[in-house]
Amino acid sequence: xxxxxVLVATSPRNIEQLSGELVRLPGVEVHGANDLxxxxxxxxxxxxxxxxxxxxxxxxxxxxxxxxxxYHHNEAIDCPEQEEQ
Amino acid sequence: MKLTRRDFIKxxxxxxxxxxxxxxxxxxxxxxxxxxxxxxxxxxxCRFCGTGCSVLVGTQNDRVVATQxxxxxxxxxxxxxxxxxxxxxxxxxxxxxxxxxxxxxxGKYDKEGEFTPVSWEMAFKTMAEKWTQTIKDKGPTHVGx
Numbered sequence: 584x585x586x587x588x589v590l591v592a593t594s595p596r597n598i599e600q601l602s603g604e605l606v607r608l609p610g611v612e613v614h615g616a617n618d619l620x621x622x623x624x625x626x627x628x629x630x631x632x633x634x635x636x637x638x639x640x641x642x643x644x645x646x647x648x649x650x651x652x653x654y655h656h657n658e659a660i661d662c663p664e665q666e667e668q
Numbered sequence: 669m670k671l672t673r674r675d676f677i678k679x680x681x682x683x684x685x686x687x688x689x690x691x692x693x694x695x696x697x698x699x700x701x702x703x704x705x706x707x708x709x710x711x712x713x714c715r716f717c718g719t720g721c722s723v724l725v726g727t728q729n730d731r732v733v734a735t736q737x738x739x740x741x742x743x744x745x746x747x748x749x750x751x752x753x754x755x756x757x758x759x760x761x762x763x764x765x766x767x768x769x770x771x772x773x774x775g776k777y778d779k780e781g782e783f784t785p786v787s788w789e790m791a792f793k794t795m796a797e798k799w800t801q802t803i804k805d806k807g808p809t810h811v812g813x
Contacts, residue, residue: 586677588685588736590747614682614693621689625681627674631754638750653746654684655753656677656726656734 584627585634588654589641591622597646598622604644608637620648631657671699677734684736688746707734714752721748725756732756770794 593601595618602613602622610627624641628634634655641650671679679699686693707726714721722741726734735756739746758764768791773781777794786794802811 588681617691623685654681654736
């Protein structure tokens with residue numbers, strides 16, 4: 584299982600429309616944005632290849648100035664609902 | 669609120685990205701503070717290109733599981749390129765070369781043969797033979813590394 588944090592930059596007027604387009608991509612969630620047009624996005628995929636493809640897909644969306652991976656975690660989780668605490 | 673492993677990892681990803689973006693996400697610090705983080709974080713330079721980005725490398729049970737750009741590094745300020753992110757994990761790639769392969773046909777070395785797994789002894793023996801033979805036939809100026 585791969586989980587990434589991706590910083591997506593767009594122009595402030597595009598935030599709403601772009602958020603809608605982002606969440607249509609498989610495994611993509613939008614968690615917040617600021618008025619400079621920076622969006623906090625997570626991507627969750629099974630394989631690393633899909634992760635790289637998804638980040639490229641984000642970069643290719645209309646209105647995206649840049650999509651930069653900030654955080655990447657790769658771990659085999661046997662039991663996805665295992666409690667952390 | 670109960671936190672699954674997946675939620676916890678995602679929360680870490682959101683927190684790191686929010687810092688780099690300068691976005692405030694309410695409540696996230698509290699969620700992370702309540703969880704016992706079993707990841708050990710170390711600092712390392714990215715070895716991909718010559719820029720020298722600083723990377724925070726997370727290990728768990730002696731395996732690299734997570735990487736993030738170092739927000740305090742003046743070179744990359746919390747960002748990394750995608751090559752840098754995957755670099756630390758290709759160590760565990762299933763198709764990584766882990767034993768010597770020799771081009772062989774019918775159990776013998778053959779320049780046109782297929783790559784076949786062999787022992788290190790066999791690999792070094794074959795290399796030594798080829799070098800010795802070349803030096804013998806053509807002289808010491810015909811080998812090099």
